Amino acid sequence: MMRYAFLASLALAVGCWTSPAPSNFPPGRAPAGVQALLETQSGTQVVGELLEVRDSAYVVLFSNRVTIVPYLALRHAEFPHQDWGQFGSYTRPSAGTRDRLRWYSRFPFGVNDTALATLLHASGQTTPDIVASNP
């Protein structure tokens, strides 16, 4: 028992370095969502800010326009500025992945009607652009 106490106390005394504290985590300190790099089935590159993660689509601010990109339209998806790297699950994100990813979007609780109207007005749109699922 003394051995464990010794070990534990020494380890605790010295302390452990882990990742940067949440207070230094950029997505936690800024209102914007992380960058989204999306590639559609037709080969179009969509690079913009992640606004919302829906059950069937990402909503991004692409060229200052609100754009809905259905998962079915995607060939590839990356979110390079979040905390983790991950392979192969953003194109057809599982419920768990969506739930984790939405905290990196600008509106993790969803874009409500008021916010959507404001964003559309600012970009000169009347409705969001929607990337076709079957180009």
Add this chain to the structure above:
Amino acid sequence: MMMIRLLHRHRIVLALTIAFLAVACIISSHTEGTSVSLNATQHISSPMKAHLLDGSIAVFDHGGDIANRQISGTGMRYDPTLKTAVAVTAPIPLDSVVGVETFERVVNPGRTLLYSTLATAGTIIGATAAAVAIFGSCPTIYVDSAGTQVLQAESFSYSIAPLLAKRDVDRLQVASDGSGVVRLTVRNEALETHYLDQIELLEASHAPDELALPAARVGIIAVRHRVAGVTMHDRAGRNLADVLGAADERVFATDSLTLDRASRGGPADDYIDVTIPSAPGRDSVAIVLRARSSLLTTMLLYDEMLAGQGAKALDYVGKDLQRVTKLAQLADWYVKNLGLRVSVVTNDGREQRQIVRLVDFGPAAWRDVAVVVPATADHDSVHVRLAFLADAFRIDHLQVFGDLRELAPRSVPIARVLDRDGKLRPDAREVLLRTDDLQLQTWPGHEFKLEFDVGGDRTGIARTYFIAAQGYYTEWMRGRWLATDSTTDFAPWRKPVAPILQRWLITRDSLEQTFFRQRVPIV
């Protein structure tokens, strides 16, 4: 002097402590967003964002307070377009708030991951495979050989929790192609989530007649001049010179009588005694091993550790393994009972001095490793004992070399990462380049490729490559494990080994038959 005695007396504890501190220095974690309950009065010390009904976002980067149905703190309020921002000068009423998020550090995905993966396991490989034990395998490293992927290494095979994250160095049998590129494939073929922190290639240049390989506690060494006249015998008295003399299909495993006695309460350890003729002027020799662990280690760590606890295993992996004291207990038990202990034996067998304990073997890939031992002659020979829990290892060959020297390998960073479709993944490369808080997560069935620009060959210089990888993995809970009625805490240090070996004798054959057939297919 007293301090030296004290240090000597507690050398094992110190070694363990230093090891823990070493791994503690590379603990990695990640940051996750989470919703904040608005029903309770609370102080949030992490950055906090309040999302308002009008679409605006209030950011409190030093946290804030939720009390009296309002949010207060020092922050900025942004309009939905983020084009304008004003300081928060008054508390925000909760009835104007959609939700509040905060960010917290998470060391281990823990219960959430385990629960969520329960369902996913079945969908990926089917119920049949999920019912079969496939575990303890870790990231597997493959090299292309004439169009066939050949398993070369498995990394950090016992890093089963973030606190045990470690760097593994494995020798590869690979050469660069005509354009000076070394290509490797990394796979997740087990029911595990892998967290890869860093991967790099090490290149050791040496003479063509030298063999380069990692040496425990030394680094990369080059050896040559195989010592002749070495004899090897195990506890059962079998002469092993033939079976261990060459890298071939013949493999050492513990004699059945030795294992049977151990399972009935006899000596739990098997050993191989190596007798090396001494030579004038030779102060050390290198014992070169090609070995892997048997699936006994896998059964011990998972069937005993996880299935033996029933549903409590979720807490064990999710919480207990994040605690230094629990890990110390586990590590102490592991070090005492597992691993391959190499000792120099003197005074006609009455004294043993342990040189090193090797624990870095996985169950799938052969691992080439050297142990440098002092050539302390007892009469006309050097006597070395390799001791291990009965049947815990498979050894392909064991050779002794008289000449050895340390090498200074060159670090070669990853040049390119490609996903399974051949698409370049600079984001993944960025994650894997350094040891930091960024990790690459892979799930069963994932595969990616690494390319290293090593340059062309030089005449008269041989090059050996090593993969250095750092990370850890978490095991997926199997339904049958959680279905067991046991609610006993995992405390192997209170258990005798013999009953475990009895279970091993019963399950060994079926486990070994199914293990390699039931790998998770790469999708």
